[in-house]
Amino acid sequence: MTISISRKPLLPEGLTRQLAGQLTGTGPTVTAYAPWTGEPLVDVATSTAADVDAAFAKARGAQARWAATSPAERAKVFLRYYKLVLHNKKLMDLIQAQTGKARFTAFEETIDVAGMALYYARNAQAFLEPRRRKGGIPFATRVTELRHPKGVVAVIAPFNYPISDGICDVIPALIAGNGVVFKPDTQTALAPLLARELLIKAGLPAGLWQIVVGEPADIGQAMIDGADHVCFTGGNEAGKKIAEQAARRMIGATMQLGGKxxxxxxxxxxxxxxxxxxxxxxxxxxxxxxxxxxxxxxxxxxxxxxxxxxxxxxxxxxxxxxxxxxxxxxxxxxxxxxxxxxxxxxxxxxxxxxxxxxxxxxxxxxxxxxxxxxxxxxxxxxxxxxxxxxxxxxxxxxxxxxxxxxxxxxxxxxxxxxxxxxxxxxxxxxxxxxxxxxxxxxxxxxxxxxxxxxxxxxxRKASGYGRRHGEQGLLTMCDVQIVASQHGISFDPKPGVTHEQLANQNTRIYQIMKALRLK
Incomplete structure (x- = not known):
């Protein structure tokens, strides 16, 4: 096997400090190390459960205003984001420095996030618009399906693909009208911080996407307690615990777990x-x-x-x-x-x-x-x-x-x-x-x-549940509501008509609708 080593400084110290300075956690400071060399890379301020609660409060405060904007307006932010992320050299540098991966693999992450941003910017408006559905009684029952943002989504990202496996959950959550509280792996917090900075530059309200850092034992429960939906990418055992905690709160979860x-x-x-x-x-x-x-x-x-x-x-x-x-x-x-x-x-x-x-x-x-x-x-x-x-x-x-x-x-x-x-x-x-x-x-x-x-x-099976990408990946971040209005025909019996007579009448109506292929 051929060996290729480039002994360059890992990252400009000013960049790492500037990004790490965005973290306002009040927990202990920990050091992230560069996998290539084992050298210290950056000191990171971790969050406490109280910090996580505060992050959810900030995101929730910004979310109401964001949800009131149209999907078309939200999409413009992500069209600008696409240009800022695609082939972004600083972002690739950070990914490499934190994960140890090769350059082309880091490029795959940036192009993945850019592609996801472009896809949802082009399609979110159509996915989120109200839809007419068939009513129970043709012409008399009119049904509309509405899609509402869930509120604030917790995204828990892994170390191995810090932006591809994390930001690709953030994008549909935000463009659907939600706020986000994002927990990267402590080792790989810098790239998501830059990705957030770029999205704010593209026009995202700063309070809408909050980033916290800490160990699951310290802030994991607070992440679940504050969320209206949870997206997790990681190991199976951790995924099972998060899914159980989410189920106890009756909130949805998207789990992308391991594979063989x-x-x-x-x-x-x-x-x-x-x-x-x-x-x-x-x-x-x-x-x-x-x-x-x-x-x-x-x-x-x-x-x-x-x-x-x-x-x-x-x-x-x-x-x-x-x-x-x-x-x-x-x-x-x-x-x-x-x-x-x-x-x-x-x-x-x-x-x-x-x-x-x-x-x-x-x-x-x-x-x-x-x-x-x-x-x-x-x-x-x-x-x-x-x-x-x-x-x-x-x-x-x-x-x-x-x-x-x-x-x-x-x-x-x-x-x-x-x-x-x-x-x-x-x-x-x-x-x-x-x-x-x-x-x-x-x-x-x-x-x-x-x-x-x-x-x-x-x-499928132990590899998780829920879906990323496509319309389904966006609607995962939404609550679906149906609104039905009734016209002309009442479901109560008219004076002098018994419930048995009404049942017989409805049976005949159903038979006619089937014959006419109205149902």
Missing amino acids: NPMLVFEDADLDKVVPAAARASFVSGGQMCLCSERIYVHASRYESFLEKLVEHTRGLKLGQGFDFEYDLGSLSHQRQLDKVARHVDDAVAHGAKVEIGGKARPDLGPYFYEPTVLTGVNAACEIATEETFGPVVSVYPFTDEAEALRLANATEYGLNASIWTKDLGRAHRLAAQIKSGAVNINEGYVSTHISYDAPMGG
């Missing part, structure tokens, strides 16, 4: 196209993405050839650090991620798996670097067989027929993302419908579904 995503490679697939995409889908962001492929199943007739090509391609990947596009993979983000990756690989080897390439940490490059790793011979006794690794490790297995491929693809508790590679699109679509996953990509690993903003995306 399968890729199926059939005998007719073009391996020269599959292999680079499979490596990207497995190792992007150091494997620290919930959509990453962690299990690749290859038809037995192509297994050896695929494995040889994947190992050779992985050998050519550039592992490094720096604010440029000269390398493919960066560092993991935390010691806990490095420990989990190493534990999963060591456990697999202890149970008979083989490391085809990689399989070791690289402390010579930085504290959390780990080589991209390909495993074979993984069996059911290995932790890595069914548990999400969230690192640059993929296991490769052979299969013999479609039935076995489907069984293996569906063999974990997760159901977030999947990938199918074949030239037979009829077969691909038929199999995709049978995979218990919220998203299935055909002849791509994860990008096709992820950037199709008009299509709702989310998990």
Whole structure:
């Protein structure tokens, strides 16, 4: 593997201090460290539960005025935001410095947020306008469906994609007319702070989007207690606790949780196209993405050839650090991620798996670097067989027929993302419908579904519930109300008419309406 290291200052000190200074928490100050080097990056003022309560109060005060503006006016803010975020170099610098990821992966975050802003700016007005619905009695009952903002939405974002997995919940929440209280991971607070600053520059009222920082044990309950809806991206155990707390308050929740995503490679697939995409889908962001492929199943007739090509391609990947596009993979983000990756690989080897390439940490490059790793011979006794690794490790297995491929693809508790590679699109679509996953990509690993903003995306089974993107992703942030007005026909019996006679009369009316296809 090629090594590429650029020894430049991590970030201008003035920028980090200016952004961190926006946090007004009264809790302890903690230090965020740069994953590339382990050096201190910035001191962050954390929030207390009282600070969170104050943030909700500020957001709620601004939300009433914001909700009174038209969706068209709100959309103008996000059209300007699109231009400010797209290919924003400072934003990419911050993402890299806080997560350790490669430059192009940081660019994927900025273009994702820009694309989401543009999509909802173009479509929110149509999604939010009142809609006529069929009434119970044609012509006599007139029904209108209204969409109202919920109030203030709590968004809890993960460390691995601090703006893509966080701001992409903030955008539909705000454009629907809500306020937002946003909790980033303490390690990755700077990029969301800059993203907020840019949105205020685009015209968002400053009080509408509040950012708080702190550990779940300290402010998690306050986040749920103040919210009218909760969006969470992260681990399954934390997701279950948040969902339970939200349910106790009878508020909605959108949960995007973990994945153990399968890729199926059939005998007719073009391996020269599959292999680079499979490596990207497995190792992007150091494997620290919930959509990453962690299990690749290859038809037995192509297994050896695929494995040889994947190992050779992985050998050519550039592992490094720096604010440029000269390398493919960066560092993991935390010691806990490095420990989990190493534990999963060591456990697999202890149970008979083989490391085809990689399989070791690289402390010579930085504290959390780990080589991209390909495993074979993984069996059911290995932790890595069914548990999400969230690192640059993929296991490769052979299969013999479609039935076995489907069984293996569906063999974990997760159901977030999947990938199918074949030239037979009829077969691909038929199999995709049978995979218990919220998203299935055909002849791509994860990008096709992820950037199709008009299509709702989310998990099945243990991978969560609720949807991002599309009309459904916006309406998740709304309360739906129906208003029905009655004209001419009353539902009470006329004088001298018994309830039995009225029932018989209504039965005849229903039969007539069915015959005339009015119902």
